[in-house]
Amino acid sequence: MTVVIGHSAATRTRVLTAPSSRSLKFVPFMLVLLDVAVVAAVSGLASFFDNGMPMFDAQAADDLGSRTTGPLVTLGWVVVIALGGGYRKQVLGGGSDEYKRVLNATLAYTGLLALILFVTQADVSRAFFLLLFAFGLPGLLLARWGARNLLHRARIAGHLGLPVLIAGSPEHVDDIHGVLDRTRWLGYRVVGAVTPPGEAGHTVGGVPVIGTTDDVTTAALQSNAQLILFAGGSSHSAQDLQEKVWQLEERGIGVVVAQSATGIIMSDRASFRPVGGLPLMHLGAPAWAQATRVGKRTFDFLGALALLAAFSPLFLFIALRIKLHDGGPVFFQQSRVGRQGVPFRCAKFRTMVPNAEDLLAALHAQTNYDGGLFKMADDPRITKPGRWLRRFSLDELPQLWNVVRGDMSLVGPRPPLPHEVARYDVAARRRLHVRPGMTGLWQVSGRSDLSWEHAIRLDLYYVDHWSMLQDLHILWRTLGVVILGRGAY
CATH class of the missing domain: 3.40.50 (Rossmann fold)
Incomplete structure (x- = not known):
């Protein structure tokens, strides 16, 4: 189930x-053919670079690109992906599990193939071996991404x-x-x-x-x-x-x-063990415990520093644009609640008039606001430069400094306001187990178009199902959402 x-x-x-389309049952088979084509192509590409570049000492003419061994390597790779569940219908077309299975299967096959080559003493250059998987893993993941986009388009059109x-x-x-x-x-x-x-x-x-x-x-x-x-x-x-x-x-x-x-809430950490003929579900350590450890923090710190350096010219342009528009402050700082309920000052580029907070009560009354995140599609307080900053989420770039400081993460739940946290029930407070993020499932699933309840549930799902691969997947999807400006106002 x-x-x-x-x-x-x-x-x-x-x-x-x-x-239902009759073609639906052929989707896994088509993916098998796609992976076979990708692996065969990267095998040929790795062989070409290995034999054609003088820095590689390739002494063997009959390497993994030969007539017999090459097809066996290709077949073995696809078989390991299949054994890892990479073609199961349940994981195709949604979530990061499909990519995770391809990644894990490829890593397992790398070790298995290295062991076989060592035992058999096959005359294969190490350069070819490294190139094979250096090209193969990105190739397989990109092929899956392309196939998923085609599948999504077909489904939205009413097919499959x-x-x-x-x-x-x-x-x-x-x-x-x-x-x-x-x-x-x-x-x-x-x-x-x-x-x-x-x-x-x-x-x-x-x-x-x-x-x-x-x-x-x-x-x-x-x-x-x-x-x-x-x-x-x-x-x-x-x-x-x-x-x-x-x-x-x-x-x-x-x-x-x-x-x-x-x-x-059943997840990957749930396992069933029979006790006296009764299947009991055991829950392992929660995923949010892993999301607070050194690996994720290191990734956030180095990633934020790199982005700050890359976007520094853009920072200067935005700051000048805001200042020249109305002479007000460039940055807007607001109190937000971080991990374990610790408050911090969240920085943004200012996108509203300087007295925006003074006008908030009147807008609440005008829109019958009843709690949660307050958003208006045509908020009169937003300035002219603020509109395009919000559309492409450029106003949130200063939060990279919050990530460097450790207040936030690149990926995580939306940083809540203190009055929002005050209304949390027991379930919603689980959002505070991890650092809030500059982006997250809420960002790539609709942004301001989401209801309050929907946004909360997406955040809870992230907390209970965190993985580093999912973070990378969300960052990739964020790029598309920001470029298209969907759900932002």
């Missing part, structure tokens, strides 16, 4: 009913979709449907819902109710759904949920269980 984190947000009233039936209470159905409707690139096409007996018609969010949770299997067969997503309110007990899963599995229907259906 796969676990999906549910998010709350306003949903559209229409229901996506695009049928998977018909999904959501089971649960109407509120939870709308909650999950809102997420799937916003993230159409995932390929889940909601065809209906099954709710507890007594509900009929449509949910508030517009999802048609086509059956009850007492008979999920019949509703799935009648709607031709290929996957059932169990949300909160879908079952009376754990045993009831298990029996429904068994029935669906017998008919070849996929099953996804949302967090709200179990009440427990």
